[in-house]
Amino acid sequence: MTTKTALITGGSAGLGxxxxxxxxxxxWxxxxxxxxxxxxxxLRDLPGADRITAIPGDVTDAGHRDALRAAVDERGGLDLLVHNASALGPISGDTRHRLLADTTPEDLQYVWRHNVGAPLVLTSLLLPRLAASRGVLLSISSDAxxxxxAGWGLYSASKAGLDHITLTFAAExxxxxxxAVDPGDMRTQMHQDWFPGEDISDRPLPETVVPHLLALLSSRPPSGRYRAADFPALRAADRAVV
Structure with a gap:
């Protein structure tokens, strides 16, 4: 059986x-x-480490995106592209909760490059491989x-933009x-960064969301925006079908 290939950005922590x-x-x-x-x-400590190609770098960097494409080309195909890497905003002082009226052009550029620009360009680079396999483009969105x-406007707008380009790629x-999938609140470092000093232990771990994403990939509904929770988690015995 031919091994499927996935590219997942932001795979060093959290849901990725x-x-x-x-x-x-x-x-995979x-x-x-x-x-x-x-x-x-x-990642080398994971059970499937021999099947992981990890490339350090920033997805907003053109040279790094070329390295990712080269790694995919070496595999000879791409079945799944997951845009998981993102930025809340320039985090220093009170900028994490900056109101739209106080947003600077530099804030806009930073968040837009990470959350919209990089996914757009990377998808375009990998589209021939993804189309050839009749593969899946999956963007991690947010209820935002x-x-x-209030205070989330720039991040929220970027996630809305990511939703739009993701589904427009399917239309085209x-x-x-x-x-475009809303995973729900999770207990991740990114979430903690947004709520410094607060106890977020009531949020579910990202590992609990993954079975719902696998169920989505297994059921393969039409292109659209979904909530991960809408897909019942696959039993371990059924996950091999993904």
Whole structure:
């Protein structure tokens, strides 16, 4: 059986790492990246480490995106592209909860490059491979893309933009299926960064979300925006079908 290949951005921590672990354990070859090389290096401790290609770098960097494409080309195909890496905003002082009226052009550029620009360009680079396999484009969204939270405006707008380009890729390329998925609140470092000093232990771990994403990939509904919780988690015995 031919090994499937996935590219997951931001795979060194949180939901990205949990998804890398799950797919590599199922026999997928996973290409992934992260800005923290030391943290990315810890992927070698996963059971499926021999099926993981980890490339340190920032997805907003053109040279790094070329390295990701080269790794995919070396595999000879791409079945799944997951846009998981993202930025809350320039985090220093009170900028994490900056109101729209106080947002600077530099804030906008930083968040938009990470959350919209990089996924757009990377998808375009990999589209021929993804289309050839009739693969899946999966973008990790947020409820903030459709809700309106004071202080979250720039991040929210970027996630709404990510949803839009993800589903427009599907409209323009019927060979692929595309999903923008709200994973729900999770107990991740990124979430903790947004609520410094607060106890977020009531949030579920990202590992609990992964079975719902696998169920989505297994059921392969039409392209669209979904909530991970809408897909009942697959039993361990059924996950090999993904």
């Amino acid at each position: 790492r949990a998804l890398v672990a799950a797919l590599s354990d199922q026999g 070859h996973v290409v992934t990246d992260g800005r923290d090389a030391a943290r990315l290096d810890r 893309a459709v809700e309106h939270y 390329n019927p060979e692929i299926t595309a999903y």
